[in-house]
Amino acid sequence: MARFWNFSAGPSMLPYDVLNQISIDVLDWNSTGISVTDINHRSKYFEIIYNQAESDLRALLGLSSDYCILFIQGGGQGANAVVPMNMIGMNGINRADFIISGYWSYKSYLEACKYGDVSIVADNGYTTKIDCNDYGPYTWFPENKSIKTREGSSYLQFCSNETINGVEFVDWGDIANSINKDAVLVVDASSNFLTRVLDIDDTGVVFACAQKNAGISGVTIFIVRKDLIGNALNICPSIFDYMNLFHGHSRYNTPPVFAIYVSGLVFKWLRRNGGVKKMESNNLEKSRMLYDFMDSTSFYINKIHPSVRSRVNIPFHLKNDLLTNIFIEKAENRGLMNIRGHRSVGGLRASIYNAMPIDGVMDLINYMRDFECYYG
Template identity: 40%
Template sequence: MNTQAPAETPTKKAPHRVPNFCAGPATMPTAVLERAQEELLDWQGSGMSVMEISHRSKDYIAVAQKAETKLRSLMDIPDNYKVLFLQGGASLQFSAIPLNLLNGGRADYLTTGTWSVKAIKEAQRYEKLGLGDINLVATGKDNKFTDVPTQSDWNISDDAAYFHYCANETIHGLQIFEPPQVDATLIVDMSSCILSQPIDVSKFGMIYAGAQKNIGPAGLVIIIIREDLLGQASEWCPMLLNYEHQVEKESMSNTPATYSWYLAGLVFDWLEEQGGVAAIGKINQQKAALLYQTIDDSSFYNNPVALKHRSIMNVPFTLADSNLDKVFLEQSEKAGLFNLKGHRDVGGMRASIYNAVPLEWVQLLVNFMKDFEKQYG
């Protein structure tokens, strides 16, 4: 007779999620990752992963169309705008934009940090090839990109084909909340602030954003472009960078980043469940206000960005004694707070508090900062 007790079926433990303040690839919603995990090996009863099925199949096309429909709803995108889900990240658009839109004309660029500087440098390569003129409207370099130059001092062109700027500089923590008041068509990089608060899409000719902040995993870039801007590409524009061609092929000129596209759709579902962009925007304001208040109430921490341009997504801060930086990072990790090291161009610390970062994580960070100041301040 077997008297051995039957083995207990192990209970599935909830995943241990640590506060992750990485600037990108960034934290994704836990609910999204759990759903993706559940569907990984058997998507919708197919016995296959969604990343294993053809992007041309009716099942995957339904995934793609649903993701676009959800994004259009979340951002209230007008009907005269096309939405593309492409590859290459936002940085590839630094080339695609002048190749599609410069067309022998002139373009204005505002530089307010690392990413807008990279954008104009890439555009200037095409200027050297004779594809058009690139005009630097103004730069915040003199103030170390802590403020936006006053618009009355801008060197704005009379006939610019477009005006390019970056809405949120991830590295410097500087955000432009209202679109510049210019006559030219606005082209904006929203990689690190898209879907973080409501915007009026109709004010822009084109919005583009790398996915790895608020949309999903790296490998995808979202482009929202007004229809009248299509069909202007230079003859030198590669086919895969031609917006009109990609619209005709519904973002599938070649095999797209299918899994990233699928995950983006799950993130859009999650955002909708949170109450949409307006609701998540209120939470983002709370998170940013809590963190900035902690910094401002202290003589130990400092944020150098002009108050009206402080990012609600990326919060850089320095310690009064930079010799304590290493200690801060070591102890913050011991406390379970990860990826707080600032970018090498700025130094100090940086907390990226994108949509998927809950308010509770920011409260844990604030508590640690206060305790650290008591100990070392």
């Protein structure tokens, strides 16, 4: 059976080995005679699945005992509410700050505004970077030295990789050292979680929805520093209270059993294939190949400042936007799927997460070269 290359920003492609194991376990998990879809979340079988998934993820991240791992429902947008409901009141005045670097960080900010005094302390959407005059809104990341939190703010939140805009920022330590001592960093790492080494020790909370590099839709992974647990607002639903989730081992209510199981398989696959450092090397090579090709021609345009170009979400436009729909149609005929850009920005986008092999990127580059030869 022919398999297409899925360049979707999410749900993304899963490794073939993971898909193969799922096909077995759906009928008979671990030779128990029970389908993995039938496993009860209070059973000894799920205990095995859950504990192994948590252990493998902790090993992949090199996570210290200061942090806990929570598997939460609600997706990335749900996480935008879970965070303020658990953290905005930590310093007693319901205050939080945000860095806006694109579509998703702005969505996070709007959601947090419902729960207290929320401010934008840095924004790359409405000002022009002094040395980047050729780059427009949401194509670079605010300079670290300009980022300060307000007095009394509980946390500073930002998005480490803007899935739509293609801006990636990973120098978390510089920001952690510049903010008010009473504030902690909260990072939405949904798109680059497990794709490169990230400095989680510099943060209070990191969250990532799974359907990009860590499994399928239905579960969002939270890495929470334990001393931050226990500060939920009274309006926080019990199922989203860090305290309940921590003490209930993410089973305060029925968790997304199948999604956690799939994430566990992905974690095993990552460990078998060199872990996060190997993924970082692979993603650097894949993205460099694609950027180098685009930079070699004026037919394809990537507008992101080179210093913060994402390694995993690569938006681009054709010199002639009228050719975009033709490009997409012919790409699908070549087995290159889900290449259309997000509706908010248009154009095209190639998401080349961990499970996308170099062969898939090469097929895309070869198609882009052929398309340019014909239409350029």
